Amino acid sequence: MEKLHLFMKVHQLKEQGFKIAAIAKKLGISRNTVYKYLNMNFNEASEWVLSTGCRVKKLDIHRDLILSWLKEHPDLSSAQVEDWLKEKYPKIKIGSSTIRGYVSDLRDIYHIPKMIRVRDHEAVEELPMGQQIQVDWGEITVKNQEGKPIKLYFITFVLSHSRYKYVEWLDRPFTTRDTIRCHEKAFQYFGGIPKEIVYDQDHLITVSENAGDIILTGEFQAYKQERGFRIYLCRKADPQSKGKVENVVKYVKRNFAKHRVFPNLESWNEKCLAWLKRTGNYNVQHTTKKRPVEVHALEKQHLTPVSSLLSFESNLVNSITRTVHKDNIIRYKSNRYSVPLGTYRPRGDNTVYIETQGEELIIRADLQGEILAKHSICHGKGELIKNRQHTRDRSKGIQAYKETIVRQFKDQDKALKFVNEVALQYPRYVRDQFQVIQYAITHFRLQIDEALAVCIKEQLWSANDLRDIAQHLTRLKEEKDVEAPASIEAKGNSPATTVTAVTRDIEYYTKIMRGVS
Structure with a gap:
């Protein structure tokens, strides 16, 4: 009966002299609908209304689903409803106009209005292809x-x-x-x-x-x-x-x-x-x-064909960042990949860089830095890809693990003192701390004894501090090795053109770690 009432309103407004566009705007319908009603007489309109009442529509099987979407999100557009239906039912074959009409009918029946925002734009000429x-x-x-x-x-x-x-x-x-x-x-x-x-x-x-x-x-x-x-x-x-x-x-x-x-x-x-x-x-x-x-x-x-990778930064395309989670994994394409225990830092930067080489995923600490882990890429979803070397060493007890670590230092007395203090500071995370110490020994072996001496001197009883200091000392040594040849060449230059870089002692950084300004 609502459509029949609308039919009569259209004819009344037309008799009163309203134009098609004015009728459409006044009644909130399209101009095509106005034309359709004007081309009908009362008997034709009555028969049409009766036929629509018993007609089965294609979207009726999805009526409850669409209605739940509209009730939860009243501002949902018919275009978005169409996309959600296609996402949920990829084989669905229904035209956009059919969905628009069905959504509009549901809004009318259940009184779910939709706010429409209109913005004016001036037409501009189309640009040529590839421009x-x-x-x-x-x-x-x-x-x-x-x-x-x-x-x-x-x-x-x-x-x-x-x-x-x-x-x-x-x-x-x-x-x-x-x-x-x-x-x-x-x-x-x-x-x-x-x-x-x-x-x-x-x-x-x-x-x-x-x-x-x-x-x-x-x-x-x-x-x-x-x-x-x-x-x-x-x-x-x-x-x-x-x-x-x-x-x-x-x-x-x-x-x-x-x-x-x-x-x-x-x-x-x-x-x-x-x-x-x-x-x-x-x-x-x-x-x-x-x-x-x-x-x-x-x-x-x-379009201009895309050339090979950029010469000034060849890893811009392949290398992207990921965040290390507290369980020492990173996520890549819906799967989880492990990194060594101790990589995650509760109060530090947990960004790592990943790149793919064929079927291999490479995880780096820095853009061009050391490789933390390598994994074969998994093409499934929801999988955990874990390297056995990234797990806790459960083959021996804590005491045996401690002895293994201590033997790798030159000054074993200092090493024993350090690991005992670490065990006291972190009783719940002893294995994790020992794992980080072993990581530092493996990756920064040449500077590990000097780093141990700094930790004991500054009373820094943490495996993470030992690792960070060893890493810092390694970088300082690498920078000196690079600068050495340049300084030899510079000896022949005049004093006025010689610049000496300011360097800071390791104590400067250890004070920062202890919170001393």
Whole structure:
């Protein structure tokens, strides 16, 4: 009866002289619906209303699911409902207009209104193929599996002609190095590099506009010169200059991320790539009326082919960071990989660098530093890949373990004193502490005795302190070895051009460890 009542209201307003657009706006319906009602007489409308009452709709089997989504998230769009249905039922074949109509009917029946925000944009001419990529950053707060809010950050790229998109997420703010790495992955995803890239005045890439002579950050300036693209800077939230990527930022937030539960970063990025393939780059774009994936197949032929890895930073693409968790593992592509016990530090920096070489995952303490672990890459999900050397040594008791450690020092009396004090300080974590000591002995053998002497002198009874001091002494020695040849060459130079670097004694750092300023 509601539709019959609407039919009569349309005819009444038309008789009163209202235009089609005014009737549609006044009744909150589309102009096509107004035309449909005006082309019917009362008998035809009555028969049509009766037929719709008993008609079975394709989406009726999903009615309860869609209704639960709308009740939980009243601002959910029909486009997002469509994507969620496709994600849950990959083989579903239902048109976008069918879903829009069904969602609209559910809102009317159950009185679930939706707020609509309208923003005016001025039309701009389409750019030629391969001409431009627009880049922007975004952030959104979602809930994890425990229901706690977590803030996520993302970077978006869109080819201006085809509207083909790429998105990558982080659980921390982006750095310039992250930005460069994501550019490389986007170029690989697009199949080439455009002539121009558009940004707003973001601190990650620019220092100052300098009256048109743009000053870029050091890292990004080197990257721009290496890749050879032009840069165009515009104001923030400028729809005339980069409205396409601003729309993508909103699209990613509202269609992909909104109301989605965050499991972990790797899974989130995997789901986003699947969303791009399924929805973001597949659905017909409203302005061009074409699918971005189909237009991109032509546009990528106009992009400059992506060369090999960057000469100034060959590991930008392969090397990415991960966080060491308290159980001494890192997560990579939905699996867990072990690192040596003692790698995790409760009050320290737990960032490590990973890279892949074929089927091998390599974990490093620093970008070019020592290798902490190597693992064969697991292609499953939810697996724990653990190296036996990364576990506690349970083959012998604490006393035997202590004796093994002490024998490896030159001054065994000092070593025995140190391990006894460590055992007193950390009775619950004796094995873990001994494991860290053994790690320090293995990796910093030449400086381990000097580090032991410093710890005893400064009364630093912790295996982590022993390891850090030994590592610091090793780095100092390496720097001196590098500087030695240069100092020999400098002897012939004039005193005015000789510069001596200021060095600090090891006591300076041990005071900092003890909290003494």
